[in-house]
Amino acid sequence: xxxxxxxxxxAVGSAFVNNVVLSQFLGICPFLGVSxxxxxxxxxxxxxxxxxxxxxxxxxxxxxxILGNPNIMGGELEYLNTIVFILVxxxxxxxxxxxxxxAIPSLYNALGVYxxxxxxxCAVLGVALTNVQEGYGLLTGVVxxxxxxxxxxxxxxxxxxxxxxIEYNDITESFQGTPIVLVTAGLxxxxxxxxxxxx
Amino acid sequence: xxxxxxxxxxxxxxxxxxxxxxxxxxxxxKFAIETDERxxxxxxxxxxxxxxxxxxxxxxxxxxxxxxxxxEVGSCPVGGAPVAERIGKIMGIDAGKQERKVAFVKCxxxxxxxxxxxxxFGITDCIMASQMQxxxxxxCAYGCLGYGSCVKACPFDAIHxxxxxxxxxxxxxxxxxxxxxxxxKHLIELIPxxxxxxxxxxxxxxxxxxxxxCEVGCIGCRLCEKNCEAGAVTVNNFLAHIDADKCTxxxxxxxxxxxxxxxx
Numbered sequence: 001x002x003x004x005x006x007x008x009x010x011a012v013g014s015a016f017v018n019n020v021v022l023s024q025f026l027g028i029c030p031f032l033g034v035s036x037x038x039x040x041x042x043x044x045x046x047x048x049x050x051x052x053x054x055x056x057x058x059x060x061x062x063x064x065x066i067l068g069n070p071n072i073m074g075g076e077l078e079y080l081n082t083i084v085f086i087l088v089x090x091x092x093x094x095x096x097x098x099x100x101x102x103a104i105p106s107l108y109n110a111l112g113v114y115x116x117x118x119x120x121x122c123a124v125l126g127v128a129l130t131n132v133q134e135g136y137g138l139l140t141g142v143v144x145x146x147x148x149x150x151x152x153x154x155x156x157x158x159x160x161x162x163x164x165x166i167e168y169n170d171i172t173e174s175f176q177g178t179p180i181v182l183v184t185a186g187l188x189x190x191x192x193x194x195x196x197x198x199x
Numbered sequence: 200x201x202x203x204x205x206x207x208x209x210x211x212x213x214x215x216x217x218x219x220x221x222x223x224x225x226x227x228x229k230f231a232i233e234t235d236e237r238x239x240x241x242x243x244x245x246x247x248x249x250x251x252x253x254x255x256x257x258x259x260x261x262x263x264x265x266x267x268x269x270x271e272v273g274s275c276p277v278g279g280a281p282v283a284e285r286i287g288k289i290m291g292i293d294a295g296k297q298e299r300k301v302a303f304v305k306c307x308x309x310x311x312x313x314x315x316x317x318x319x320f321g322i323t324d325c326i327m328a329s330q331m332q333x334x335x336x337x338x339c340a341y342g343c344l345g346y347g348s349c350v351k352a353c354p355f356d357a358i359h360x361x362x363x364x365x366x367x368x369x370x371x372x373x374x375x376x377x378x379x380x381x382x383x384k385h386l387i388e389l390i391p392x393x394x395x396x397x398x399x400x401x402x403x404x405x406x407x408x409x410x411x412x413c414e415v416g417c418i419g420c421r422l423c424e425k426n427c428e429a430g431a432v433t434v435n436n437f438l439a440h441i442d443a444d445k446c447t448x449x450x451x452x453x454x455x456x457x458x459x460x461x462x463x
Binding site for chain 2: 066067073076077080083084087088091094095098099101102103168169170
């Protein structure tokens, strides 16, 4: 019971309280770039959930058996985390794309252009590094990754919904385009700040 | 840090890189799927605007569909005949003749000529305005509202609001059909570029009711229908329509029209 409760707390914490976009400011580029309409935003969010979940599993494995392994260099290789994770995540996304194209074309078509876009998304790397920093195990790391990505999905879909409505508004010329989107993002971040007392 | 530390770091990162390289290389071979060479070639020929006027998701979507034989070689409305011909060469099919088309707004009710029923101060967007009472502030329920939804939709800057109605720039129009889709009044139609006579009205209102709201509406008097030698003009529901396939551009209908709304 204690174990599951702990996992649930971590999941809620990373999905809402420490929302990856709105309170950690990671993954801003797709958040601003592909949030013009709800459909594409959901596609992007889905792809991020997919990639982060797999990436946190694979990087967890690598940390456990190579970089954080006390038998190799006495576990002093931790400083290589960032560079190795970047390499591994980029390769992983490439591989997943190839695999999906062959094995599950329908999923490949649904995720489409978003998969390669995520390759160097900072949210993916951020989750991998947070897992190591917090000393999460494999299962906890994967749960944390999935929840973080779910938080990303929620915020990008909300953003896209708001942006679709803003389209019709009469906005001062100097605020049109990116400025009003940034203002919106700021207001959303304040709203999400309300979750901070939850845990 | 000692020199061995540096070497070990280099070995770990280099080894990871090497492993990944070999792994990706092998899986690349293993998971390779045959793509049609023609698809790439077609994509190179297409305009690359990704406007979606063809109905597919961007130019790559259309290229795939053409290569698979699902779409015709002339499916790109933007590229028109020249692009169709080049794609035809790639596919080994004769493209046939592709007629250039342009969008045309079937309303002539400018600010002076068509009366407003009430003043509208809402969001300047036709879709929003058309949901107001009586389908918008214009007295004529069929006419152009002039809030420029089509202007916003046009990826080629070919349509503008002039004097309260949308007007298409014939030269800039690529007939992608974006404006046709977005207009809540279904006012915009794609007509052949070379067609010279067209009915600038969309109202199905009877003569008297129409005259009370607009000075330039079609009253359905059938003079054009009776005088057309080619049988290209038909009047249905108090509105004349010219069949582009039959029209010979003789201009008789324009001459005979008592309201001067057929232009020639």
